[in-house]
Amino acid sequence: MKKIEIIAKPFKVEDIKEALTELGVKGMTVSEAKGFGRQRGHKEVYRGAEYQVDFVPKVKIEVVAEDDMAPKIVKAAQEAARTGQVGDGKIFVIPVDDVMRIRTGETGDDAI
Amino acid sequence: MKKIEIIAKPFKVEDIKEALTELGVKGMTVSEAKGFGRQRGHKEVYRGAEYQVDFVPKVKIEVVAEDDMAPKIVKAAQEAARTGQVGDGKIFVIPVDDVMRIRTGETGDDAI
Amino acid sequence: MKKIEIIAKPFKVEDIKEALTELGVKGMTVSEAKGFGRQRGHKEVYRGAEYQVDFVPKVKIEVVAEDDMAPKIVKAAQEAARTGQVGDGKIFVIPVDDVMRIRTGETGDDAI
Amino acid sequence: MNAADTAFVLVCAALVMFMTPGLALFYAGMVRSKNVLGTTMQSFVLLGLGTVVWAVVGYSLAFGTDFGGIIGGFDFAFMRDVGLDTANSPAENLPHLAFMVFQCMFAVLTPALITGAFAERMRFGPFLVFSALWLILVYSPMCHWVWGGGWLGQMGALDFAGGAVVHMSSGAAALAGCLYLGKRKGYGKEPNIPHNLPMTVLGAAILWFGWFGFNAGSALAADGLAANAFVTTHFAAAAAMLGWLIVETLHSGKPTTLGAASGAVAGLVCITPAAGFVSPMASIVIGLLGGAICYGGVLLKGKFGYDDSLDVVGIHGLGGTFGALATGVFASIGAEGLIMGNPKQLWIQFVSVVATWIFCFVMSLILYKVVDAVMGLRASEEDESKGLDVTQHNETGYQW
């Protein structure tokens, strides 16, 4: 099994969710994040004191899936998340040893 | 070493923490998340405009542990996190190459 | 490729960011977290009712990098994040199968 | 008609109106964020519902022609004979409408006070029905008894601005409510920590600010008595903040912000019946004691095991009671209490306390039961754990 981590622009969450559900993905977990990268941040000024803010808002979407689903998910997520502008984000694929569904105790592919 | 990621209902954090500390786990890291899955979300309405909110609040608990601790942690966490209702969440076990304790620079099992 | 996850004290984010950029790291993703560990939390009291808060604020910094960069990143991050006091945090190194840059669709080391 | 008094009472009415949203903030800051709107709404909506009930029938029941010291008639129902001039006005220096609307703000606030007791677990529809009935069947009679020519007033009970009418009545209804409804899910197990204390402090500040209208306005004139009530209100709030913080520091180690806010509100409650009757220095004594007593009051729920979510019993019930008795002790302006050598006043105060508690507790309990039987008061377990915001109002308080 694989965990696919998608770092994307916040307003793309719904699009990505839809793209993945169309593929048959049944669940995912999202969290807020801040990203540093090629996309530049912005300046903030408080009573004349300047701060450079390099971190821009991002979301992280995590999906665990069967091995063969992983490439499809990566592809669909990339298409949904893409705007073509710098800062679109990254997708990481990470190996997963095992999964368990808390409610039932099922493990492996059944638990996804 | 393994990283165990537990996605659970927010009000279960204390129970899970206790279950794991009883096992001898010395540390863990928790973050807020929103989950999409079989558990349905809710409707929100603002001045007549309806929004379907599919993401429900979850927490993510991350514990890195020695290989042989991993199954015990999974088991204990599942028992502590379980309510039997849809939305209880998932547990992922992910391989970890190495760990370092920042304070001391120790690595490997010593660092946990 | 590896994902390096750095759990550190919140006020160390800028230092870590600088240390890593000096190494040539081009991007990273940060999120808020709460940590439980040897560092003790604090007591809170509301209208005479006492609560023990064991979780203390932490940040999680995630960096994906080429295999040979990983040890350098770990080292630099540890140096930057270290205060020598309990609660400095941990660094985890996790294997990554693949990376994709959403904007371009590039994969592998090119995508980092 | 006196223009200065009219100006004063109208502005005071505006200040009292502001207390209800102030209370909404005070309460809403103390609940968990999933209930921030549900809790806000239980106060805020009473500005709508309570006002209309008051206009239609409440005012008349309270201030209409007295029937046997028990209740007012329907003379003023639907605002009949309540006009721009002083005709029929209980305060002859004020336009009747000015007097009526000043009283209206009290009628709105009082049922809102109760909601702290059953916060985070009541359904919204039944809450509205309960509140409307409570206003008509509990508040209006209480108000009549004390200020509308009823038996408590006739007996000589002193209640300058609503120790019995507002605070004991809501405190008794609160106790009945949390006993009847039972505890919140997870009470005592899950941490139940205020989600936004700056909001609570802001609420307390607005309450304090508005309370000047409440108490000084109750002089119904811009005179020395109003000045005295203004000062005692301020002094008692100040002293009670200190009283609470001192006891709190002794008991749990540190003075808290929530304690400062709670203590101030406790002092305002305690001085309410006394404001125009006691001297400034007496108000400091009342405040210091009141703050300490109400701190003890909130600990009671732990002892007795009821879940008074936001301590309405401990603060309004107990504080109102203490204030009413303290009025019997310290009264020295326009009335004489124990320290002026008049123990009888303290006895009268005691009778009014007992009568108020019994009447309001029993009536409220009946109302809870009736509404519960018909509609079901309590939110389902699932709704309670999802929170009132989403389940009762289709909303969430915050989006980041």
Add this chain to the structure above:
Amino acid sequence: MNAADTAFVLVCAALVMFMTPGLALFYAGMVRSKNVLGTTMQSFVLLGLGTVVWAVVGYSLAFGTDFGGIIGGFDFAFMRDVGLDTANSPAENLPHLAFMVFQCMFAVLTPALITGAFAERMRFGPFLVFSALWLILVYSPMCHWVWGGGWLGQMGALDFAGGAVVHMSSGAAALAGCLYLGKRKGYGKEPNIPHNLPMTVLGAAILWFGWFGFNAGSALAADGLAANAFVTTHFAAAAAMLGWLIVETLHSGKPTTLGAASGAVAGLVCITPAAGFVSPMASIVIGLLGGAICYGGVLLKGKFGYDDSLDVVGIHGLGGTFGALATGVFASIGAEGLIMGNPKQLWIQFVSVVATWIFCFVMSLILYKVVDAVMGLRASEEDESKGLDVTQHNETGYQW
């Protein structure tokens, strides 16, 4: 000079001043957090800009010597002849400065109301220019027409506290604005959910509180008329909250907190032109209907497809219009409306409605076009998606 009236009007002016930051909160709670400061600022800065414009020229255009019923002269420009005593004062019981500053607060608030229509997408510099011009070229004439001796007042149009001057004028400017500027990026696709509803409720509460100054203060004396305006204001707000909630529950299933707040504001808008002319019970009717109508008003934008971000057209435009007509129907105090057998008043009200809409809509549209041509009104796509806070003000609202 009357001291009681002076006291009353000065306090009312302070209350009206407080409405502008109240509006800032009301609006800012409804936008996304990336625009919280930008939205706040569009109201708050008018306390600065609007005040200075008013002092320099606005007041004089509104209340200076009448020219042909259309505009006032420059007699009072730069506060010339506006003094501590009653000389030249339009209200002879008040120091001229007191009258002027009470009116000043209206001039500040009105352009702030408009900003809800184009929230989340206008550049700050051009906004300032637009607002200054709008005050001079739209607000001051409107104010003159109705209260400064102009043709609408002469014709007998009733507008107690600003149904036309404040609400229709801003509503018409709002409609012009959102039509001219077009929709926000992602409108209808991305969820556009209020980021902080407790903030919006607090804003509504401050508006309600301040509105007592707005409406009762418009009696310009502390008398029975002020009391009546105070009461009708309160009753209409209360009834409109209920009216909105009822229709909302029927339409979308549940009563919401945002609905309660919006309904209250709608009621306050509707009663503004009527406050001193109608009876308390009539104000309840106006409120109930007004709340329901404005709920319908906010649905209109969905039907017609314009993006009135915070429903200025639906609430202020429509509510002000309904209130103006309702005044023609229900007037019974110091004037006679339809129910008193005087259909002519309704006709006059109708004319004033049409005139106000046409004048304000057209003038506002011209101003948008001119300022746009010179400076570019709309934020760039990138700025809009980053949010106004960072791009217009170099700030962010919250840090956790």
Add this chain to the structure above:
Amino acid sequence: MNAADTAFVLVCAALVMFMTPGLALFYAGMVRSKNVLGTTMQSFVLLGLGTVVWAVVGYSLAFGTDFGGIIGGFDFAFMRDVGLDTANSPAENLPHLAFMVFQCMFAVLTPALITGAFAERMRFGPFLVFSALWLILVYSPMCHWVWGGGWLGQMGALDFAGGAVVHMSSGAAALAGCLYLGKRKGYGKEPNIPHNLPMTVLGAAILWFGWFGFNAGSALAADGLAANAFVTTHFAAAAAMLGWLIVETLHSGKPTTLGAASGAVAGLVCITPAAGFVSPMASIVIGLLGGAICYGGVLLKGKFGYDDSLDVVGIHGLGGTFGALATGVFASIGAEGLIMGNPKQLWIQFVSVVATWIFCFVMSLILYKVVDAVMGLRASEEDESKGLDVTQHNETGYQW
């Protein structure tokens, strides 16, 4: 006794009371979230402590029988001879209690202003001791000197509502405080960004609102002078907002929300000594200059390297000083300044500025040292980095 004046001053006292929680919000929004309650508390608790100190001894020291122009006697200690009627009242048109409580609110606010200077690093217990001593040993004498019959008033120094008594005194204490305590941990390295600017804007709005009570109320009557003070207060705040924003835009590129709020407060500070003495147009000039000057004032700390956390020196110290001098220049109502051909007044103002700064700075410094020696003023490094909320009050501001 004058009922209209009594009504006015009581309402103004309520408005001034509201400023202290307003200040709490203004300050608390600017600190980091871990200090939101600690900062709030340092203002809020003074409503308790300051009030009781004032009742017990402060008022008497300020307004009791004059001793050599330096201090008042103990005649009014424990509110002796401070009654419902006008007997002994410094304002013969007001109940003595009304005058006393109006002044009380000033005494509460002034030490709260100082707290911005040492925000985020002082222990709570020592802070309380310092504040109580400061009220008795610095504020009460200053108040006596200017308003209580002391030497500055006798000399003819003009201070309408507290440029010296309130703003310079707190500004000087602030400077002493941040010099004595040293910088916050990580100052200049860690970003020190306001955690909640809408809270700060709300605080500024409440300050502005309350300042009408502060300045207009200082006329102690509802007359033309009050109207003038009301107008100059409003105009100066408005103009200073613009003045600050203009300079800010030139200096750092964009007008900020924090700048608008800060500018408004700066204008209110600057006009405080002048409010009843200058004309409305002069107040606009004072505001414009004052906003610009105070913007410069906050930049000073960067130059000189002290850590005045929330710019009390830059805004209150500098603004109060500028305002006092500007009063000497622009006075034209009931007094004559430079522009009326009376340079002597400017000299008197200058003397009062120097005397105030020296007295308050030196006394405050001594008090810091004494309290520090006895109790230790500064929080430990660990407590400072954990934040005051948890370490001083066992609480956290927000739970999500």
